[in-house]
Amino acid sequence: MRISYQWLVELLGADPGVEAAARALTLGGLEVEEAVPVGGLLRGVCVAVVRASRPHPSSRQPLTLVTVDPGDGSALEVVCGAPNVPPAGGRVALARVGATVLGRDGAPFTLEARPVAGVQSHGMLCAEDELGLGTDHDGILVLDEGAPGDSVASLPGAADTLLEVNVTPNRGDALSHLGVARDLAALLGLRRPPEDARALPPVGPVDVQVLDPARCPRYLGLRLEGATVRRSPRWLRTRLHRLGVRPLSNVVDVTNYVMLERGQPLHAFDLARLEGARLEVRRAREGEQLKTLEGLTRALSTEDLVIADGEGAVALAGVLGGERSGVSEGTTALLLECAAFDPAGVRRTARRLGVHTESSHRFERGTDARAIAANALRAAELLGALTGAAITGARDLWPGEAPRRSVPLRFASVGALLGVEVPPEESRRALEALGCAVTEVDDARCEVQVPGWRNDLSRPVDLIEEVGRVRGFDTLPGTLPPTRPARAGSRGDYHHRKRLRAALCALGLDEAVHYAFVAPRELLALGLDPGAALRLTNPLSEDRSVLRPSLLPRLVAGIGQAQRYGEDEARLFELGSVFARPLGDDGLPQERTRVALVLGGPRDAWLARPQGVDLYDMKGLVEELVLQTAGVPAGFDRDGEAPPWAHPRAFARVTVGEREAGHLGALHPDALERAGLRGPVVLAELLAEALTERGAATAARSPSRQPAVRRDVCLALAEDTAVGAVLDTLKSVAGPLCERVTLVDRFVGGDLPEGHHALTFGLTFRASDRSLQDDEVDRLREAAVREARTRHGAVQR
Amino acid sequence: MSDSLSDALAALEAEVRAACAAARDDNELRQTAARYLGVSGTLTRLLKRIPELPGPERKPFGQRVNAAKVAAEACVAQAHARLRAEARERELARPAADVTLPGRRRKVGRRHPIQRVLEEVVDTFVGLGFDVAEGPEAELSVNNFDRLGFPADHPAMDMHDSFFVADLDAAARVLLRTHTSTVQVREMLSHPPPVRVVAPGAVYRRDDDVTHSPMFFQLEGLLVDEGVTLSQLRGVLEAFLGRLLGEGVKTRFRASYFPFVEPGAELDVGCLLCRGEDASCRVCKGTGWLEILGCGMVDPVVFSNVGYDPERYTGFAFGMGIDRLAMLRYRVPDIRLLYENDPRFLASV
């Protein structure tokens, strides 16, 4: 909500200073986001009187040479291209050489003395828009105010500070200057603007009916006759313009002005264009349509509340006016609507139609039904002054007129919630400053009657907040609550994921965080079925329309993006939720946390020939990750089906304990191609909960101090023999003295038979209590080699 | 023993000394040593002749040759030490290593900037005695709105434009939670008071621009007990900010509005960049304050909705946008960068 500081000053009858006001409002809950002074440019522009004018002697354009007196009796001649130069005695705004005005593009520029079509011009007669006072550029500004020589900046409303106030949705009352002024008065201890208690004059009736009082608790129709529709005076246009409302005509401008002043949206109908000169407030009929002021024909629903005349809907109640009954130049008789509409109903209609107006914005947040008569009369007063119209009829329908809402309050509860001592007197004064009427029931309690403009105050706690606001939240000291021990085991999942993250980082992977919604084509690229995934009803775009069933599609797509920027090396992990059917008993999708790892591009190397990453890089990562986090070695097998994204020759199922944790594998060549990636890319995706610590706490081991004895064995093996099995055989036959068996080297080619490779295994032997003898170790080695031959057809080389 | 032999051995000793001194490298020294001390070296051969000598000559001869041998060995050892020292000298005198050649790095990965900030924030609250609670991201509308006291058809909903999950089987409306306040509800439904938890996690709103991402991270806090006050809310948040940003951080506590708290407030922090001294500061837009924490006292309606006695218990809740903190800390100009995961971006923060 944009607020004119000058207007606040007028309403308060006091000027606390912009900074103090902005600070108080901000601390009090009406945050001032910005305070922008306006009209500062006008200082070099003054009111001048036209002495004479004559056509330009030589220009073919319709230029006028105007002689003006800038208030000091001198005569300056300026060249003017506007068609509306007033006759002698008329007042205009003169920018002299050196003054700054706004150009057509809105950018300020400084005037220089220069000849226009051969005649020297000593300044410029300004249009509204050139002074930032309005939007009009049809002619120069002709003033009916100010004395010659006065700075234009001193004209009412010309110099101001505009406050951009962030009004929270509970504070409909602050969507007006009066509402902000009231709050400011309470917050700064100033006198509150007096309440307007005008009552309707005794005039004849107006034919209006409310058929849905639940949706329209109060409807006041005022008939005004004798209006002349024309342009509003300069001060009104300036004020509206500054506050972001386009000046249209005096009638419409007055309705907008009163709305900005008091928060009450008003609508003026052209009475002559209302069929039967009557109105009713009712639900729209099946199939009813309305051509609105913006020229669109809207199809209405029976949920919509409309204002209708004898022919049909003429306005969407509280939202938009209709074109047919709008005020135009020839209008003389008006029917002014000043009403209260059910906030939720207005909101539903506005949302269904996708419109948001100044009016619907205010009605959605609640208006002051009690103030309707006074507000209508305020508008009538201004309409009388500006259009000459007078009230000739009125009808105020308010069947549910109720006493002000009363809320009980225990004085002690105020301090108890705020955490400071608050004397009853302070609470009473604060609430009264906000317009409440406080009646003490006894020493401990009171009844608080809430003013009509504060629809948000209905419970004791609401009142406590008000007392706190007036006292100032910022005056509250910070204190600490008594400590309590944390609940046992309450940080499990979070801490587990934190450890996972730490382990993954230690393994050299960077963390990625992606949106949980992905593109169907990204699923397709990995061979996943987008139809099986959960869709959003209202995605921002097709590319973010599906809840991810896996972390991999987006990570893989991300590799593609990075490759387009020349980044081939990918070392990433992501930890996040994935979603799947079926919905559970609680109505929610299956939501699990998974961890995904991707490797792409060349393996780290320095001054060595780069080699692409492969399955075993990923296996190594997963082995270490599982050991670090679950505390037990991971298992790898090829049981079950390959995931759709995996290379059928290069994947493994990963198990932790007895449980399947997920898969790892090279990206399927089809997927690589569909995603437009340069390979190789290897992936893994595991269930985070499978990696929770499960190994029993292992006991520390005292290392043997005996020397180790190493024996290498080179075996020729068929390539389809599982090396893991050979390792197991060697280890088991070599017995407990064999500390470990490692794969040292792999050789292909040479004199090896087709489909064979030669593998060198290193066997490390050590006893815990003695030095081993060479022959003892050699015997174990030979036994192991023999068994490898028997079981795996291994030939020693 | 004849003098001539004695002279000959003395000469031999001198010869060994000279040869050792002349050796220019290990190889020459090895050859020298072999020549005199090897299997068929001069001294070795002399020793082998001892048994051929007549009895009385054997001892003095043996002693003399052995002495020559010991002297020769000492010479070789000395020469060896000299050569080693010379080699060391040469090695040390070689041109220095090129330290501008790249090191062979073992890269440690980095957590995402959002997670780094999130973990720091959570751990700070854990230090203040809070438990960590979590809930699903796909959530029932009733937990996201109704139980938190969001009025139906109220403009407060405008700040929570939700993504809904399409599924014909769903009896209840499922959406992507718009705030982690859903965890408040779950926590209170599943645990009796007192409650003291923080709930971190991803949340979703239908916004997409420089400062709004359709997915972002929040941390919600909830403390419910008997006698909890607004003052304590400020105290706890100031303790948190002091730990996160350093002691002496300035705060401003002001009234605000969130549907599930009453009173509602915001706690602003003095601008970390300009300390309120730069009217053109881009971070605080010249206000001197950063708005990072929404908070308030739990609305009694929420307590009623979860079966807590609003007459007996009070509590406070607070929430903060982790992305915003991350953007402040790492000076990220556009929130969407956080979710693009461009390796060049990730490497820069």
Ligand SMILES: [Zn+2]
């Ligand atoms: Zn700043």
